[in-house]
Amino acid sequence: MPILGIATDADTIEEAEKEIKSLIEFHLDSLVGEKEDIPLETEEAFVTKSQVNLPKGASFAQ
Numbered sequence: 001m002p003i004l005g006i007a008t009d010a011d012t013i014e015e016a017e018k019e020i021k022s023l024i025e026f027h028l029d030s031l032v033g034e035k036e037d038i039p040l041e042t043e044e045a046f047v048t049k050s051q052v053n054l055p056k057g058a059s060f061a062q
Helices: 013-033
Strands: none
Touching: none
16 A cells, blocks of 8 residues: 555545545656655554543534
């Protein structure tokens, strides 16, 4: 699995998926253009969920 070190931010999941696909294609094209190898992940990825208490008075953005 390639590890590209890219991220994006969007208002919706659909926008984020579209943007990240575009960034991946751009990054891969850039690596090929520079005659660079595509870096591979060297360790197993770690994904988790955590639950924390919000500070008193905190609220989520609308």
